[in-house]
Amino acid sequence: MKKRLLQAAITLLTFLALSNIASATSVMGYQPEIPQELxx
Amino acid sequence: xxxxxxxxxxxxKVLDFFKGYMDIDKKQNAVLSYAIRLVINSIIAYSMAxxxxxxxxxxxxxxxxxxxxxxxxxxxxxxxxxxxxNCSINGAIISNILGFLPKYLVLNKSIMFSIIxxxxxxSLWAIGKYAPADxxxxxxTTKAKRQVLRRNSFVVVCIWCFISIVWFxxxxxxxxxxxxxxxxILWQSFTVTTSGYKLYSVADKALLYFRREEI
Numbered sequence: 594m595k596k597r598l599l600q601a602a603i604t605l606l607t608f609l610a611l612s613n614i615a616s617a618t619s620v621m622g623y624q625p626e627i628p629q630e631l632x633x
Numbered sequence: 634x635x636x637x638x639x640x641x642x643x644x645x646k647v648l649d650f651f652k653g654y655m656d657i658d659k660k661q662n663a664v665l666s667y668a669i670r671l672v673i674n675s676i677i678a679y680s681m682a683x684x685x686x687x688x689x690x691x692x693x694x695x696x697x698x699x700x701x702x703x704x705x706x707x708x709x710x711x712x713x714x715x716x717x718x719n720c721s722i723n724g725a726i727i728s729n730i731l732g733f734l735p736k737y738l739v740l741n742k743s744i745m746f747s748i749i750x751x752x753x754x755x756s757l758w759a760i761g762k763y764a765p766a767d768x769x770x771x772x773x774t775t776k777a778k779r780q781v782l783r784r785n786s787f788v789v790v791c792i793w794c795f796i797s798i799v800w801f802x803x804x805x806x807x808x809x810x811x812x813x814x815x816x817x818i819l820w821q822s823f824t825v826t827t828s829g830y831k832l833y834s835v836a837d838k839a840l841l842y843f844r845r846e847e848i
Contacts, residue, residue, distance in 0.1 A: 595654065596654055596655065598756065598807055599651060599654050599655065600655070601847050602651075603655075603657075603661075603665065605650065606664075606665050606668035606669065606672070607661075607664055607665070607668065609668045609671060609672070610664050610665075610667050610668040610671070613667075613671055616707045616708065616782075617672070617706070617707065617708055617709060617710035617711075617764075617765040617766060617767060617771075617773065617782045617807075618706060618707070618710045618711065618713070618766075618767070618771060618838070619671060619675075619702035620675065620702075620706055620707055621675065621678040621679075621721070621724060622655060622678075622711070622712065622713050622714045622715075622719075622720040622723055622724055622824075622833065623674060623678070623713055623714050623715075623716065623717045623719070623720035623721075624768050624771045625667065625670050625671065625674065625770070626770055627716075627771060628663035628664070628666070628667050628771070628832075629663075630659070630660045630663040630664060631663065631664055631667060633690045
């Protein structure tokens with residue numbers, strides 16, 4: 594059960610990271626440096 | 634031994650927790666690290682804006698301003714600060730100052746409608762001329778992506794204006810939602826302009842000076 598919840602959390606976080614890449618910028622006034630692995 | 638309780642420290646703590654239950658390769662590690670940083674940054678930024686708002690009794694106003702600001706910002710981009718702390722302080726100050734306006738500067742419907750129309754036209758101009766406004770840390774390199782983001786920015790502004798006009802027809806007085814959302818759209822539209830970038834740069838340098846950090 595715990596592992597499934599963590600997998601769901603990882604999926605959600607991955608979606609969040611990819612959504613941020615697709616957008617113009619983050620929702621606040623600071624854009625952190627994007628890792629090369631996401632740009633590839 | 635003194636530990637530096639930085640954002641990286643907490644990101645590594647969360648990643649270590651994940652790694653305790655499943656295998657995470659280097660690429661996934663980088664993706665998760667970035668996503669967790671976004672989450673922590675958002676929590677810091679919104680907390681610093683909303684906690685003072687709660688104390689001042691402006692919570693609803695500041696929440697609507699920040700959410701409207703964010704809804705447009707995702708597509709239009711805009712000026713940035715150099716660190717999450719500067720961003721949070723800057724955002725907290727601006728959103729709380731704007732949050733006071735609906736409370737203390739009471740407007741009648743006709744003036745509010747004029748402001749809505751002005752904000753709509755200003756946003757269209759700013760988005761048409763400057764959006765999407767990117768940053769060196771996240772440049773928008775393809776024309777196709779630019780067009781999609783600009784189009785989506787127009788869609789967000791048009792949806793906001795449509796809702797505001799429907800309100801104007803139906804409601805008998807100026808509501809918090811309309812007033813605060815107008816300020817959010819106006820603030821975000823300003824941040825995509827050259828003047829918005831200049832203002833953020835000056836604010837950023839001032840914050841770095843007061844925090845005794847190198848400019």
